[in-house]
Amino acid sequence: MTTAVWITVGGLCVATAVIKAFGPVVFGGRDLPRVLARAIPLLAPALLAALVVTETVGGTGRSLVLDARLGGLAVAAFAIWRRWPLAVVVLCAAGATALLRAVG
Amino acid sequence: MGSAATIVMSTIVFAGSAQFAALAVLSAGGGAAAAIVAGMLLNLRFVPMGIAIAPSLRAGPLGRALRGQALVDASWALANRGGGRFDIDFLLGSTLAQYPAWVGGTVLGVLAGGLIGNPRALGLDAIFPAFFLGLLVAELSRPRARPVAALGALIAVVLTPLTPAGVPIIVAAAAVFVVAGWSP
Numbered sequence: 001m002t003t004a005v006w007i008t009v010g011g012l013c014v015a016t017a018v019i020k021a022f023g024p025v026v027f028g029g030r031d032l033p034r035v036l037a038r039a040i041p042l043l044a045p046a047l048l049a050a051l052v053v054t055e056t057v058g059g060t061g062r063s064l065v066l067d068a069r070l071g072g073l074a075v076a077a078f079a080i081w082r083r084w085p086l087a088v089v090v091l092c093a094a095g096a097t098a099l100l101r102a103v104g
Numbered sequence: 105m106g107s108a109a110t111i112v113m114s115t116i117v118f119a120g121s122a123q124f125a126a127l128a129v130l131s132a133g134g135g136a137a138a139a140i141v142a143g144m145l146l147n148l149r150f151v152p153m154g155i156a157i158a159p160s161l162r163a164g165p166l167g168r169a170l171r172g173q174a175l176v177d178a179s180w181a182l183a184n185r186g187g188g189r190f191d192i193d194f195l196l197g198s199t200l201a202q203y204p205a206w207v208g209g210t211v212l213g214v215l216a217g218g219l220i221g222n223p224r225a226l227g228l229d230a231i232f233p234a235f236f237l238g239l240l241v242a243e244l245s246r247p248r249a250r251p252v253a254a255l256g257a258l259i260a261v262v263l264t265p266l267t268p269a270g271v272p273i274i275v276a277a278a279a280v281f282v283v284a285g286w287s288p
Binding site: 002003004005006007008009011012013015016017019020021022023024025026027028029032035036037038039040041042043044045046047048049050051052053054055056057058060061062063064068069072073076077079080086089090092093094095096097098099100101102 | 112122123136154155158164168173184228246254255261266268269273283
């Protein structure tokens with residue numbers, strides 16, 4: 001077990017460094033083909049939307065979990081709509097989720 | 105997993121969800137290879153994130169590779185200035201500010217985790233989706249951002265129960281290139 005842990009730590013360290021360097025090294029510092037130049041600005045909304053979903057309904061392993069986080073996200077959506085600051089938005093989401101778990 | 109390994113992992117890997125995924129495999133009795141694959145799948149999101157910041161990088165190859173190391177979800181999302189532009193100095197500063205907090209938090213968790221109680225009871229797991237939603241909404245007024253975001257969310261919902269963690273995010277990002285290839 002202990003050896004496996006240290007192999008994992010070392011392997012992930014190297015793999016993560018390579019993965020993080022890939023985009024900047026391969027796609028940076030040059031003019032990109034037109035289709036890429038059009039696609040790249042769209043990565044942010046696609047990634048952010050996917051992150052919202054996986055952080056809201058992701059479970060451990062391959063599972064979709066519907067729990068109090070959904071209520072927290074709904075409250076966050078209201079706070080965003082009211083144009084409250086982001087710090088307030090996340091506090092509202094955490095508070096609402098905690099409240100739902102306390103009563104549920 | 106021992107205290108030392110947990111702290112070292114936070115210090116040199118510095119990618120939260122990947123660390124947790126690898127840990128989950130190890131504590132379920134899986135081997136190192138399976139643990140590394142699980143962690144890498146989650147970290148693969150840094151490929152599209154790295155591609156997204158690439159046009160904003162002005163350094164040589166080594167400098168770009170080093171700046172890429174600053175990629176973490178929150179910094180990347182906060183450094184987004186919309187329309188494909190990223191504030192690289194902000195990205196670096198944001199990660200530098202988070203790094204001691206992450207490592208320090210890990211040390212604190214290892215030493216005093218029992219005292220904090222269950223973070224779920226405090227609703228802390230709702231912070232990240234709310235944070236990303238706030239930054240997503242700021243992006244939605246841009247051309248084609250809405251259909252792309254809708255498609256990304258749809259892909260993530262469909263794939264979350266079917267694939268290992270991390271895969272839905274990569275596929276959602278890949279869909280962007282399909283959309284860009286189609287539309288005039």
